[in-house]
Amino acid sequence: MLHDFLATERSAILLAAKQRAIEIRGVRITSDAVELGWSMFFDELVGLLQRDQPFEYQAERGLHTAEAEKQGTEYLRLGYTLSEVVHSYGALCQAITGWATKLNYEITPREFRQLNLSLDTVIAEAVSEFERLRRKNVESSEVERLGFLAHELRNCLQSATISLEMIETGAVSVRSSTGSMLHKSLKKMADLIDTALTEVRLRSEPQWNPERVRVLELMREVGVTAGFSARSRNILLELQGHSDLEVQVDRQLFVSALANLVQNAIKFSIPGRTISVRIREEGDRILTEVEDACGGLPEGKIEELFQAGVQKDKDKTGMGLGLSISRQAIERNHGRILVENLPGKGCIFTIDLPRVTN
DSSP states (O other): OHHHHHHHTHHHHHHHHHHHHHHHHOTTSOOHHHHHHHHHHHHHHHHHHHHTOOHHHHHHHOSSGGGHHHHHHHHHHTTOOHHHHHHHHHHHHHHHHHHHHHTTOOOOHHHHHHHHHHHHHHHHHHHHHHHHHHHHHHHHHHHHHHHHHHHHHHHHHHHHHHHHHHHHTTSSOTTSHHHHHHHHHHHHHHHHHHHHHHHHHHHHOOSOOEEEEEHHHHHHHHHHHHHHHHHHTTOEEEEEOOTTOEEEEEHHHHHHHHHHHHHHHHHHSOTTOEEEEEEEEETTEEEEEEEOOSOOOOTTOTGGGGSTTOOOSSOOOSOSOHHHHHHHHHHHTTOEEEEEEETTTEEEEEEEEEOOOO
């Protein structure tokens, strides 16, 4: 009987399922909680087959319902996609049939139908719970980010209003520290709004609007607005490159991505240092590099930089979305952003795009 075979070969099948799951997604596919979920599903499947319950009973009853929410939460924590949730259970089913074939055990048509029905039931339950929790997390995250944006804008507006009132009364001059605070507040408001608008566009406009442009032209456009921020922190901003290097990009998205990288470099670089923004060609690729002077990153922290809401410094101003949005914007332009860590010195963020040829 199939239930006897499964009970006897339990450890080997679960190990085979884990190995198959790793092949599908990579080394981070499993955790103790996920493997426990598979074990519970496996054991309940054995129990159903042993009791030989009608197919309708299985469909109505469902499998490990009490653990569905825990499993859904764990899948989200591990960064699963919906398809990977399905494949994780599919890996278990493949392990069962594969192990039976390897040991020359013949699964009867009835047992195979029971196995498939059980798999369909647990997948439906897992997908439903995963989607419910994902929507809940997204909604919570959106509310939190909207609230943070409003809070940051209000703070900037209050600083700008107070600064303007002091200037208007004649208590201080426009060129005073108060005047500088007014300019910084307005600049920060503009950056927050630009970031929010870029994110909205990335979400709402599936199409991109490419045009042929010279990278140096866009780099100089970003440099004009970034120059003041750099000077205010006693940082030298250097622009280097050839004027004939062209790319096919959505101009607004590229400028937004590059501006985010440059502002990030200014924000985290050590005062008195130099930030280099340069263009170079490498084969059929155009590389736009932003080298900062942040002092380097701790080992293993590079990928975290692109997670929305993650900030790498004590300075928590801004929404922590800049690098995440920059990556999305460049990927929309069929490119990618690379990061090279220079321990003790800084980082190099590289926008890699295909070169336009005549």
